[in-house]
Amino acid sequence: MRAAARPRPDSPRPEPALRTIGTVHYFAPQQTIFAEGEPTAHVMLVLHGMVRSCNLFPDGRRHIGAFWGASDLFGLERHAVYLSSAEAVCETAVVLYPAPEGCCDMTLPNDGLPCQMLAALTRDLDHARGHARLLGRLRAIEKMAAFILECQPRAEPGAVIDLAMTRQDIGDYLGLTVETVSRCLARLKRDGLIDMRSSRRVDILDVAGQRRVSA
Amino acid sequence: MRAAARPRPDSPRPEPALRTIGTVHYFAPQQTIFAEGEPTAHVMLVLHGMVRSCNLFPDGRRHIGAFWGASDLFGLERHAVYLSSAEAVCETAVVLYPAPEGCCDMTLPNDGLPCQMLAALTRDLDHARGHARLLGRLRAIEKMAAFILECQPRAEPGAVIDLAMTRQDIGDYLGLTVETVSRCLARLKRDGLIDMRSSRRVDILDVAGQRRVSA
């Protein structure tokens, strides 16, 4: 496993209302926050760092469904158990809230589901649909370009991305192997769309080109 | 385009409460119910037939995000416009309800979102996540087996599936080409997991084998 990353400076706080009832927990790189099949107990908010949502196949294949960063709410599974594991990608701080009444039980009336959680739910839905579209119909180089744009929503020439995840993580998110991820990044660099000062630091040079490539 | 399929016998009715405020609409095969980018106006329930949710790429590639069948609620986009098109796969009847207050506007308080719609939202989320996992990490033959199982949740030896969709639809849903879909079905048949009386009629012979193949 990868060595521990350096702790990061504090990120924006969650709104006071939630903050007062939650407890902050810290996780080391690769540490499991909750595991697939575990009973749902908490809803969580990322303070800083990064969390990956993943599933493991019996034969070792891994699928990463999403990366959650600062201010993302996650763990809102409306089932009795989590359907995916959540793991810290790097040094990560998370606020845990007890799961609200009726939030995880589909059989109860749910008129009281907090607005913020409903927003998280719909955001997750949009993301999952977009992810499926990417996985189903883009080729490797297009997936890679789309991933970079997803990492930096306000993409503009000169924008710099600090990747917290490994090539393996990226591959398991994009449905590719480590080698293909590496080759695609090399190609984007060769074509002048990005630059890489180090393997974890991506400079966006040509946003229009990225969008063109990402289909 | 494919010629019109025969109308099907009636399906189970939606619960009375919803039925009284909706209006029933009929759609011919391939007919568009709503298009990507159109303002959201209705939430819909399938009475009978089948609806596909899809996105078209500029270069002609198509992605199908889901198939909705009898008693499925759809069109609940929490945006001002639909993000995918909905099209009838075969002769289809749908009940249209006016979109409830606050249902499509993320900026309003949403404590009143009807329970049934919240259930549809979480069902869609689970489905989209599962779909992404399938698209990202399964090979063609595994996707095909998983699709067949998905078509027939109560799969058991002897179960018969009537496919309303074409090979092209299946391919665009599984991230495969028509030819690969056809070849995979042929292989499942050759291996004794399914039988096919006609191209649209699949008999499940070996459920355990299917599950094994679908990973």
Add this chain to the structure above:
DNA sequence: CGGGCTCTTGAGAGCTCTCAAAATCGGTGG
């Protein structure tokens, strides 16, 4: 300086796609 990861790069294999053509099916019109 050495050990263990991660990342990159190369070569070849394999799976899926592309292109093409034949077979099948369903509907239409004679």
Add this chain to the structure above:
DNA sequence: CCACCGATTTTGAGAGCTCTCAAGAGCCCG
């Protein structure tokens, strides 16, 4: 009822993209 027509499905052959396997380079840390 049969022939025809278009669409769908199947099947084959070859190309191409991504994966697998392997080795080397880079980096961090002890």
